[in-house]
Amino acid sequence: MTKINKAACIGGGVIGGGWIARFLLAGIDVDVYDPHPEATRIVGEVLDNAEKAYAMLTGAPLPPRGKLAFKETLEAAVEGADWIQESVPERLDLKRNVLRQIDAAAKPDALIGSSTSGLLPTDLQRDMRHPERLFVAHPYNPVYLLPLVEIVGGEKTSAATIKAAMDRLPPIGMRGVHIAKEIEAFVGDRLLEALWREALWLIKDDICTVETLDDVIRYSFGLRWAQMGLFQTYRIAGGEAGMRHFLAQFGPALQWNWTKLMDVVDLDDALVEKIGQQSDDQADGLSIRELERIRDENLVGILQSLKGGHGGKGWGAGKLLKDFEQQLWAAGGGAKQGLDITKPLRLIDTKVSPAWVDYNGHMTEHRYLQVFGDTSDALLRLIGVDLDYVERGHSYYTVETHIRHLGEAKLGQAIHSTAQILASDEKRLHVFHALHDSASGEIIATAEQMLLHVDAKASKAVAAPEEVLAKLRPISAAHAALAMPEGAGRHVGQKR
Numbered sequence: 477m478t479k480i481n482k483a484a485c486i487g488g489g490v491i492g493g494g495w496i497a498r499f500l501l502a503g504i505d506v507d508v509y510d511p512h513p514e515a516t517r518i519v520g521e522v523l524d525n526a527e528k529a530y531a532m533l534t535g536a537p538l539p540p541r542g543k544l545a546f547k548e549t550l551e552a553a554v555e556g557a558d559w560i561q562e563s564v565p566e567r568l569d570l571k572r573n574v575l576r577q578i579d580a581a582a583k584p585d586a587l588i589g590s591s592t593s594g595l596l597p598t599d600l601q602r603d604m605r606h607p608e609r610l611f612v613a614h615p616y617n618p619v620y621l622l623p624l625v626e627i628v629g630g631e632k633t634s635a636a637t638i639k640a641a642m643d644r645l646p647p648i649g650m651r652g653v654h655i656a657k658e659i660e661a662f663v664g665d666r667l668l669e670a671l672w673r674e675a676l677w678l679i680k681d682d683i684c685t686v687e688t689l690d691d692v693i694r695y696s697f698g699l700r701w702a703q704m705g706l707f708q709t710y711r712i713a714g715g716e717a718g719m720r721h722f723l724a725q726f727g728p729a730l731q732w733n734w735t736k737l738m739d740v741v742d743l744d745d746a747l748v749e750k751i752g753q754q755s756d757d758q759a760d761g762l763s764i765r766e767l768e769r770i771r772d773e774n775l776v777g778i779l780q781s782l783k784g785g786h787g788g789k790g791w792g793a794g795k796l797l798k799d800f801e802q803q804l805w806a807a808g809g810g811a812k813q814g815l816d817i818t819k820p821l822r823l824i825d826t827k828v829s830p831a832w833v834d835y836n837g838h839m840t841e842h843r844y845l846q847v848f849g850d851t852s853d854a855l856l857r858l859i860g861v862d863l864d865y866v867e868r869g870h871s872y873y874t875v876e877t878h879i880r881h882l883g884e885a886k887l888g889q890a891i892h893s894t895a896q897i898l899a900s901d902e903k904r905l906h907v908f909h910a911l912h913d914s915a916s917g918e919i920i921a922t923a924e925q926m927l928l929h930v931d932a933k934a935s936k937a938v939a940a941p942e943e944v945l946a947k948l949r950p951i952s953a954a955h956a957a958l959a960m961p962e963g964a965g966r967h968v969g970q971k972r
């Protein structure tokens with residue numbers, strides 16, 4: 477897989493801001509040009525939301541955040557960038573002009589993507605000297621959470637550019653789909669526009685309010701679409717006879733008068749005001765930023781559920797998240813190899829996310845076990861017990877855990893965990909983890925665990941192979957020289 481080393485974002489509004497967050501959180505430096513006087517604040521707020529969302533989305537070790545710089549000119553921003561993303565307002569003349577400037581200043585092998593929602597790449601590349609490197613990279617809002625990018629080439633786009641663009645998306649957790657022919661609005665917005673056009677008629681004709689319309693979507697087919705698209709959903713709706721029966725039964729309805737699609741509603745002042753007022757009522761006082769946070773938390777929940785779908789293999793966007801996390805663990809595990817093994821090993825650095833906080837306002841019980849479990853996983857990766865190892869049929873299973881709660885962890889608090897090996901032999905691994913407040917170093921909780929090396933197929937404990945033990949022994953030996961941590965060997969008990 478080929479990585480982006482430096483990105484430039486031209487335009488830092490809703491979509492540019494989302495791209496900036498996506499790149500930075502994947503560890504890529506980003507230079508931004510946006511003449512808006514408040515661009516820094518706007519991008520900062522999007523980034524803030526994105527970081528909150530990522531803290532909830534994954535426990536995998538994200539790379540150190542890329543460096544963000546705002547530049548005074550477009551030329552300074554694109555200098556040295558190998559992916560340049562144009563996200564300026566949807567006007568052909570403006571985009572052509574901006575793309576011409578990017579083309580003149582970019583390095584020769586830079587990839588130039590446009591976020592346009594519907595303009596044709598052939599029209600966009602008209603004034604470029606090197607049009608072969610321009611393509612549409614149409615994302616979905618919020619770009620930092622929704623993984624899809626529609627990749628569309630124009631008449632002058634080279635096949636190598638399309639391939640390079642597709643290759644660079646998985647390392648930032650995104651999935652490119654190459655649209656075979658360029659048409660206005662590509663695939664996603666064709667569908668969304670059709671739905672939207674119909675929806676506007678339903679509001680104008682007082683069939684329903686915006687809230688009822690949204691309820692119809694979110695309580696029904698909206699839930700289905702997040703996990704299976706249109707066709708797979710309809711295949712199932714055809715019953716045992718599947719898609720062919722579905723088409724025979726419901727196909728004729730397409731001829732009926734069920735749609736006003738071709739007739740575009742006049743968005744006159746009265747209709748704009750009607751929709752605007754109903755939308756204000758629906759928001760019930762929540763600001764855009766608050767709605768964004770609610771949306772992000774819901775999306776994170778959906779993505780995490782999909783990650784557990786298909787018997788734990790992951791399904792759809794959840795499978796993509798699972799694959800992305802595997803990349804992060806592989807990279808993050810490597811980064812931990814420089815650890816000083818003469819001390820308890822600092823293995824997980826994270827923040828208490830909103831989804832971890834309970835009705836008492838602090839981190840809820842099972843999240844402690846999650847962080848301690850992640851700490852054990854990080855320790856296991858250090859000794860070569862990674863996902864490849866598990867797929868080959870062996871693993872370590874936790875057979876006993878004792879957690880002590882000594883302090884509180886509040887929303888957003890930076891925390892980290894350390895691991896000390898108390899004892900180990902061919903089968904057993906006895907560890908003591910501590911969860912620290914990162915600002916003060918104070919211990920908030922501890923967990924003592926016993927893990928057994930197992931043959932996963934046979935479901936029984938077996939000796940770990942020499943390749944694992946050879947990595948485990950030096951850490952065990954170094955930790956044998958450490959003092960026994962306070963609280964080790966404790967059990968839940970009461971003097972009688």
Ligand SMILES: NC(=O)C1=CN([C@@H]2O[C@H](COP(=O)(O)OP(=O)(O)OC[C@H]3O[C@@H](n4cnc5c(N)ncnc54)[C@H](O)[C@@H]3O)[C@@H](O)[C@H]2O)C=CC1
Nearest residue numbers: 487488489490491492510512563564565566591592593617
């Ligand atoms: N908002 C959405 O839901 C989606 C939008 N898009 C596409 O993304 C593009 C941007 O849309 P939004 O982010 O929604 O618009 P926006 O209005 O939020 O942001 C546009 C930004 O471009 C900046 N800008 C204007 N002229 C500029 C110039 N010459 N150089 C650099 N920056 C300039 C503005 O200051 C503004 O910050 C459009 O092509 C749109 O079709 C794509 C997917 C979804």
Ligand SMILES: C[N+](C)(C)CC(=O)CC(=O)[O-]
Nearest residue numbers: 592593615616617665668
């Ligand atoms: C409204 N829109 C056409 C700009 C929407 C998109 O392009 C994609 C999205 O995020 O819905």
